[in-house]
Amino acid sequence: xxxxxxxxxxxxxxxxxxxxxxxxxxxxxxxxxxxxxxxxxxxxxxxxxxxxxxxxxxxxxxxxxxxxxxxxxxxxxxxxxxxxxxxxxxxxxxxxxxxxxxxxxxxxxxxxxxxxxxxxxxxxxxxxxxxxxxxxxxxxxxxxxxxxxxxxxxxxxxxxxxxxxxxxxxxxxxxxxxxxxxxxxxxxxxxxxxxxxxxxxxxxxxxxxxxxxxxxxxxxxxxxxxxxxxxxxxxxxxxxxxxxxxxxxxxxxxxxxxxxxxxxxxxxxxxxxxxxxxxxxxxxxxxxxxxxxxxxxxxxxxxxxxxxxxxxxxxxxxxxxxxxxxxxxxxxxxxxxxxxxxxxxxxxxxxxxxxxxxxxxxxxxxxxxxxxxxxxxxxxxxxxx
Amino acid sequence: xxxxxxxxxxxxxxxxxxxxxxxxxxxxxxxxxxxxxxxxxxxxxxxxxxxxxxxxxxxxxxxxxxxxxxxxxxxxxxxxxxxxxxxxxxxxxxxxxxxxxxxxxxxxxxxxxxxxxxxxxxxxxxxxxxxxxxxxxxxxxxxxxxxxxxxxxxxxxxxxxxxxxxxxxxxxxxxxxxxxxxxxxxxxxxxxxxxxxxxxxxxxxxxxxxxxxxxxxxxxxxxxxxxxxxxxxxxxxxxxxxxxxxxxxxxxxxxxxxxxxxxxxxxxxxxxxxxxxxxxxxxxxxxxxxxxxxxxxxxxxxxxxxxxxxxxxxxxxxxxxxxxxxxxxxxxxxxxxxxxxxxxxxxxxxxxxxxxxxxxxxxxxxxxxxxxxxxxxxxxxxxxx
Numbered sequence: 001x002x003x004x005x006x007x008x009x010x011x012x013x014x015x016x017x018x019x020x021x022x023x024x025x026x027x028x029x030x031x032x033x034x035x036x037x038x039x040x041x042x043x044x045x046x047x048x049x050x051x052x053x054x055x056x057x058x059x060x061x062x063x064x065x066x067x068x069x070x071x072x073x074x075x076x077x078x079x080x081x082x083x084x085x086x087x088x089x090x091x092x093x094x095x096x097x098x099x100x101x102x103x104x105x106x107x108x109x110x111x112x113x114x115x116x117x118x119x120x121x122x123x124x125x126x127x128x129x130x131x132x133x134x135x136x137x138x139x140x141x142x143x144x145x146x147x148x149x150x151x152x153x154x155x156x157x158x159x160x161x162x163x164x165x166x167x168x169x170x171x172x173x174x175x176x177x178x179x180x181x182x183x184x185x186x187x188x189x190x191x192x193x194x195x196x197x198x199x200x201x202x203x204x205x206x207x208x209x210x211x212x213x214x215x216x217x218x219x220x221x222x223x224x225x226x227x228x229x230x231x232x233x234x235x236x237x238x239x240x241x242x243x244x245x246x247x248x249x250x251x252x253x254x255x256x257x258x259x260x261x262x263x264x265x266x267x268x269x270x271x272x273x274x275x276x277x278x279x280x281x282x283x284x285x286x287x288x289x290x291x292x293x294x295x296x297x298x299x300x301x302x303x304x305x306x307x308x309x310x311x312x313x314x315x316x317x318x319x320x321x322x323x324x325x326x327x328x329x330x331x332x333x334x335x336x337x338x339x340x341x342x343x344x345x346x347x348x349x350x351x352x353x354x355x356x357x358x359x360x361x362x363x364x365x366x367x368x369x370x371x372x373x374x375x376x377x378x379x380x381x382x383x384x385x
Numbered sequence: 386x387x388x389x390x391x392x393x394x395x396x397x398x399x400x401x402x403x404x405x406x407x408x409x410x411x412x413x414x415x416x417x418x419x420x421x422x423x424x425x426x427x428x429x430x431x432x433x434x435x436x437x438x439x440x441x442x443x444x445x446x447x448x449x450x451x452x453x454x455x456x457x458x459x460x461x462x463x464x465x466x467x468x469x470x471x472x473x474x475x476x477x478x479x480x481x482x483x484x485x486x487x488x489x490x491x492x493x494x495x496x497x498x499x500x501x502x503x504x505x506x507x508x509x510x511x512x513x514x515x516x517x518x519x520x521x522x523x524x525x526x527x528x529x530x531x532x533x534x535x536x537x538x539x540x541x542x543x544x545x546x547x548x549x550x551x552x553x554x555x556x557x558x559x560x561x562x563x564x565x566x567x568x569x570x571x572x573x574x575x576x577x578x579x580x581x582x583x584x585x586x587x588x589x590x591x592x593x594x595x596x597x598x599x600x601x602x603x604x605x606x607x608x609x610x611x612x613x614x615x616x617x618x619x620x621x622x623x624x625x626x627x628x629x630x631x632x633x634x635x636x637x638x639x640x641x642x643x644x645x646x647x648x649x650x651x652x653x654x655x656x657x658x659x660x661x662x663x664x665x666x667x668x669x670x671x672x673x674x675x676x677x678x679x680x681x682x683x684x685x686x687x688x689x690x691x692x693x694x695x696x697x698x699x700x701x702x703x704x705x706x707x708x709x710x711x712x713x714x715x716x717x718x719x720x721x722x723x724x725x726x727x728x729x730x731x732x733x734x735x736x737x738x739x740x741x742x743x744x745x746x747x748x749x750x751x752x753x754x755x756x757x758x759x760x761x762x763x764x765x766x767x768x769x770x
Contacts, residue, residue: 134668134764142564184519184522187518190519191391383689383765
């Protein structure tokens with residue numbers, strides 16, 4: 001097993017291979033004894049026992065049965081010798097080297113952890129569809145599990161359309177803009193648990209688009225397209241997706257801002273998600289509509305946990321449509337502050353600083369500064385922050 | 386630039402290479418015009434203009450100056466021809482092919498986005514120490530940035546001590562237990578943004594421990610040790626770390642549960658973090674004390690965002706010490722529920738299900754079920770959930 005198993009999704013139920021703990025052991029540093037020998041011991045009536053040996057961590061120590069009148073030195077977590085029914089804490093004894101005097105022997109049975117007290121061999125520890133964490137991989141190792149069957153990370157093809165889009169580094173002519181979506185959408189897909197598969201930028205030609213989609217559908221488990229799904233004359237994504245196979249386009253156009261021209265389709269068994277070309281709209285729609293659909297490739301429902309934060313500026317938007325408002329989050333002594341990032345010419349600002357989205361349903365009134373809101377965090381590739 | 390830049394930490398200030406947008410452009414689908422030609426147009430007094438050409442996405446279109454009485458077809462985001470000072474929306478015109486009739490020409494100047502309106506070449510976009518997100522990598526690409534200088538991911542050596550510890554798959558004899566920390570701590574370090582460097586398990590022998598520590602210190606930027614830092618006779622971590630170099634041990638023992646025997650040291654310039662051997666204690670201390678120290682390798686402060694959740698069971702703990710209570714988080718329709726995971730024999734359960742920690746300071750009274758608490762999420766390698 002490898003620590004890299006963390007963040008993979010289990011494809012099988014996992015059962016404990018061994019009991020945990022795998023042997024009956026002491027839960028304190030002290031002396032293994034027969035409990036009835038020491039039950040009445042206190043500092044006025046100490047009980048003297050001879051030290052018959054020592055258990056070391058990782059070793060068994062004496063294997064002969066512990067007799068009445070005897071004690072064996074044991075460390076916390078150490079193996080309990082046969083015949084022992086209690087452990088007296090080190091600090092409750094006077095240590096004379098070859099013998100001890102027990103000054104408090106009450107409750108010595110409680111310092112023993114029975115084999116299998118935590119987990120029994122055969123117990124179900126994880127189920128199919130569970131996302132492995134670092135700690136849970138450690139737990140499974142602790143129960144003797146040496147191998148795990150995990151889902152292959154689904155491959156999501158990413159088609160970025162647009163004749164005007166140029167990679168950074170290449171010369172930029174009038175009318176051309178730099179590529180944003182190839183980077184931001186691929187990074188978000190990776191953070192969500194998928195393997196993004198990049199393709200050549202798709203020129204605004206029907207035949208080139210058809211070929212690129214066919215190839216992505218044959219090589220990937222799902223396809224995400226950016227651009228080409230709005231209502232402009234050259235935006236033939238829905239037509240081409242519909243022609244690629246059944247059942248075809250399910251949704252074209254959503255009542256949410258940003259993201260209205262989003263398209264959702266299924267070709268064969270594969271989801272095809274058509275995002276707007278605008279980088280903020282594309283990212284917001286991938287997070288809110290795309291992620292729950294793509295997680296179904298793992299047979300999973302999305303359970304992203306919201307962050308409660310205090311709104312720093314009033315939000316007042318047209319009430320006739322749902323809004324997904326990008327916010328910047330900052331931790332303060334009092335909690336978390338959320339600053340809304342609004343304004344159409346602030347695309348770059350939003351991409352640079354958004355940490356989360358606030359969902360404002362259609363029909364909502366203004367939300368005043370100071371209100372506590374739930375922010376849905378954008379997907380991140382690590383907990384580094 | 387690669388989407389893999391996401392989750393790296395910037396080692397330099399980054400400035401925009403180009404203006405964004407890189408040219409003055411239309412913000413609607415429509416016709417570029419001279420604004421003064423159409424200002425007075427309405428459906429009773431339409432203005433007729435001849436169509437002098439078309440701008441395509443990615444292309445310049447007509448380069449001769451737009452004259453009074455002329456219009457040029459432009460898409461959203463399209464390059465604005467020289468001489469044009471406004472854009473009339475498609476839906477505010479009657480399109481006659483070689484000519485148009487403008488039915489509403491007011492405010493045509495507002496449909497133009499000036500070159501550099503969003504970002505100017507030379508603007509500072511990110512600072513040293515910023516963690517890159519998928520979206521911010523996209524943003525930098527959008528401003529023409531082709532290369533980024535990022536921190537090398539710090540290497541953290543992981544020394545797991547204990548003669549009793551055996552990897553899963555190998556035979557387990559009486560007194561031996563399975564390795565947990567090699568997996569859970571390495572996974573957590575990776576999720577925090579570090580490269581864990583695994584070493585052979587360290588036997589409980591002073592010379593072997595000294596050699597392992599010297600090697601890890603020479604090869605890594607920091608060292609994390611699990612086990613060997615409590616007060617038992619064979620727990621000589623503090624002595625060995627102190628002998629390894631100055632300034633040495635800074636902290637040995639913390640007033641927090643779990644995690645009391647934690648040790649913090651500096652050898653040369655390198656942090657050395659001695660965690661308890663108990664897997665839950667080790668993970669909790671790595672998250673709470675270790676992470677902020679290790680993030681200093683990036684010149685960063687930790688800014689983990691807490692999750693507000695409703696406590697599902699009363700927490701009532703000894704008030705004389707600070708407690709870090711592992712909790713399981715579950716999203717519900719009403720928000721997030723936090724279930725405390727308590728009990729000493731429930732190690733495996735805690736590792737398997739903990740999502741976050743709740744910090745209960747010393748001196749706190751009981752916390753009733755139903756209380757809203759702040760849970761600090763454990764580090765995860767992805768947003769897959």
